[in-house]
Amino acid sequence: MSVIEVENLLEAIDANAPCGEDLEYDPAFTEMDTLAQEKPEQQYGDTIIPAEPPDWRGVRNVALELFGRTHDLRVAVCLSRALLATDGLPGFADGLALIEGLITRYWDEVHPQLDPDDDNDPTLRINTLITLCDPETTLHDLSQTPLVSSRVLGHFSLRDIQVATGTVTPIASASNENQSDQPSQTSIDGAFQDADLEALQAIATATAKSIERIERIEAELTDRVSVTQAPDMSALRTQLKDIQHILAAQLQRRGVSGDVKAYQAMAEAGAPEVAGATMATQHPVVSDITSRESEVAGVTTATQHLVVGDITSREDAIRTLDKICEYFERYEPSSPVPFLLKRAKSLVTKDFIEILNDLTPTGIEQANLIFGLQDDNCSDDSYS
Template sequence: MTELQAFLDPVDGPNVSGTELRNDLRFHALEQALEVASNASRAEAARNGTTVQIDWEAILGDCRTLAATGRDLRLLVIVARALMGTGGLAGLAEGLGLLRETVARFWDSVHPELRPAATKAEAAIRRVNAIRQIESAENGLLCDLNYAVLLSARMFGQATGADLAKASIPWATAEAEGPSGLGEKERAAAQEAFNQTVARVTGICRATAAEQPEVYAEVLDGAGAALHALASLEAALDAHVAENGIGVRFERLAKILTRIEATLKANRPAEAAAAPPPAAAPAAPAPAAAGPPEVSMNGTAQAAPPAAPAAAAPAAAMPGAFPSRITSRDEVIRCLDLVIDFYERTEPSSPIPHLAQRMRKMVPMNFLQLMEEIAPSGMKEFRSIAGVLDDKK
């Protein structure tokens, strides 16, 4: 993190973190320069067959200049975005590491300031909200990751972060996370697009792993490093804001990174050798950077960019072998996804996938949420007996 030392050095003046940048005109100019990186701008460019060009090196230089005035978490989130823009997933890991280091070393002085409040979490709400911009799919780090080209192969085109994430899940999951109320034709078109993306991404991964193994290993290592850095950031925040075992979790970013890593692991040579080869796509010029999937990771419909055409293929199965022992809620969800996918393919009239979908929804719930889901009519009496306040009032 030597090249990032400027963001960790003490700022001249009575406060080692300098002044807050919220009202600094240079910071506002930086935010305006990033408006072109919004999901809306990128989706519009994709529809026109172009891509949005962002000078991340210049953004990073402007951030270094501002860092001499104040140590502000809002600025450091932009730094993390710029580092990913210049260094891919490894750069993302560096950016998250910088946020973690700042939280750990400068919590007493970093901006935005803590506010008087009854709890640690309430006092730090502005800081937590500033960091949560890493999960913004509209104009934040998650949006950047969705559109970032992480792999490319001559025969198949390019794969973005959103493409790689999509390729690790079955159609049932993608559909559940996508827009509701689709007609039969719309649903069929969405599933066809999903199948083509999975086939294309599988081809890109296997071609890159075979022809450029060092590049593939670098991207895979970067995904793992980013996940580790994100967990370390959560732990650093927990030390200052966690109460009653409840801390800050960046679940949306963790989900897409986990899925990216799963796709990359599943298509390493050893794992891919046991799987059938992907349908080859016709040779075509490398397309412009692809956008997020037609069914996005955050459940909103996104415009899909031009991509190298691929032959239709069945929805890919979940990567990795079926676990002999379940050790986490994430694995519970993966297994339920497999159940749903099996019945949708083999017994579409069965009620089991509908029950499994409901079970999947309940996996992350706490006890009270489960009670409300299973027996809502008895919740009023239960709350009265247990002395639990109804937070809906």
Template sequence: MALSSTIDCELLVGPFKEGAKPDPNVQYGATYRAIKDAMRHEDPVTNGPIQSQGKSADWQKVVQLSTKILTEEGKDLGVMVWLVEGLTRKHGFVGLRDGLRVMTLAHEKCWNDLLPAIEEDGDLDARATKLEALNTILPRAIQTVPIMHQSGGVIYSCYDYGKGHDEIEKLKGAVQAAQTQEQRGHAQAALDEATQLGEKIDRVVAATPLSHFSSLRDMMSEAWDAFQSLNRIATEKYGAEGFTLRPLQEMMESCRDLLDELVRKRGGVGLRQDPVQEHPQEESVVTTTQTESSAVSGDLRTRADAIRQLQRVAEFFRRTEPHSPVPYLVQRAVRWQEMPLEEWLQELIKDASVLSAVKETLGLTQDSDASRES
């Protein structure tokens, strides 16, 4: 049975509100900037169960402002990506489903009006790059959706489950490979922490009713169907050569498989009839790595190709080394490449006097004032 919607998908891809003034440059508007401010948050990667999803981010505001832009200002793909993240952070897998549906409907019904506009020569790289930002943004949001609750308000996610189970063998190897006492001590401490977390999660799983995990799996299955629809039309529009949503696909498959495993652990019928394994993803990690290696090999022909490869690199490190800062630094670089210079400086330099001096040195002050007056 389909779950109720979190948002009116048709409204977001329908005609603009009466009296609205569409703007092809929504990225320079006040609402766009307000969304970026509302999204500023600390990534909820912790050394234990997540306590919140983005401490300071106002995801409800992100959804509201994204809706405002899409219904009044422009059908901007970048804003839609933010909308999908906001819905996922706010409503979990049902929000993910609805956000992906909006993306699909936009490609079906608003193709000629989507922003960024198609280049005069028909080039679609700008659009494809915006859409492929889903590969960078959504895996983290999906990983941190709460899937279990413990008394006292402690929340566990797919990320926590993986840390308490899938990483243990890797940490055992790190202990054995340590060359100094200090390295061995750090590795052993991490192993002990992961083992304790896994034991806690196993107790929560045993105390959680089957119906809870079955419901979550149903939600993810509907989100998976929505992804499949988006992937089909995106491949049709942008072509299979060079364009991919593979990192997002792999994260959704991983999460769906985990939920299916939890259903079977609680005595339910799995989507697949293979036996439950203690570490079902270990073999797939090797296969996925080999597949990605072959997928990204070859010459980079365009700027969009380079951005896609950076996104794959970020996702590889996020999946294989979740505690490493590398994926977040690469992700930031990908996001920065879309920014105008002045916007990049504003994000990088927080001190207003320093920012003003830098802009004056670069000759940006007069240009900025002129653009605002126009």
């Protein structure tokens, strides 16, 4: 499901002027720019007014209103950043679809206009689009966008995962001096296990769509303005691919296909967000939660797996029960499931009469009577 109605927003505003007027100096345009700016910390005497982040919901509302009057890449880029903040990667994917549509359908008319006095120079447009790769704005916001949400363990972003794996070293400050405040890989893995599966699939599909759209935007711009003038969007694409590999690895641990190419193929086909993965029904996977060969963010982790469909011995079954117990003890310590599974494990090597004697000692006499067994052969001592 789309966050915004991209096709409706891309409709021509007027038959004679499909992109409407240039509203750069319109009060609404100015308001959008103002709302998108962070307000710095201010001090008046002894009074300190804390810094305020951009009002992204306000930006979103104003930008959508502007799209009814103008088709402008500056508005589309601003809206994309707002959607990333308010709706995460699914919103960002829609914003990129809007940008792609403006470029492919309205290159000759979209604002800001090409410079007719300088051989239709596209610099204003290119400078607008390259802000999507700004490490201090869009890329920073993308790295802080939650990739997983757990009601128990909280939200974790690409930045959190990079800190936990040591890929990124956090800048020391008073707010993060306490090591316990830093995200741990155990907490992150637990959040991915606890999170809603359809929500994870939706984010994975949106990430794949975003990568595909970035690549098509780059290709279209290269055709329009040549290789030398087209913007280099590799920084944005690389960060999205880092996210894609992390999500694919975590989905694989949930028993869902983590094949990156599968997500890209479904993104190209416009698959529904929640259908963004192939369930591994033929060989459901139970991940080994203690043995990892790699935990580097941005690279698919090589994790050992037990395949439930390949259990061929009692020992395999016992090891699988142990892994399930490990999961609940680590990520859901209040759950009674491990106690019940350990009880079941203790019965694995016993025969029927021994199990009956273990579970319901008072019922052994009725069993002896039903099966015609002698008391001396079925006493408690015989099955202890």
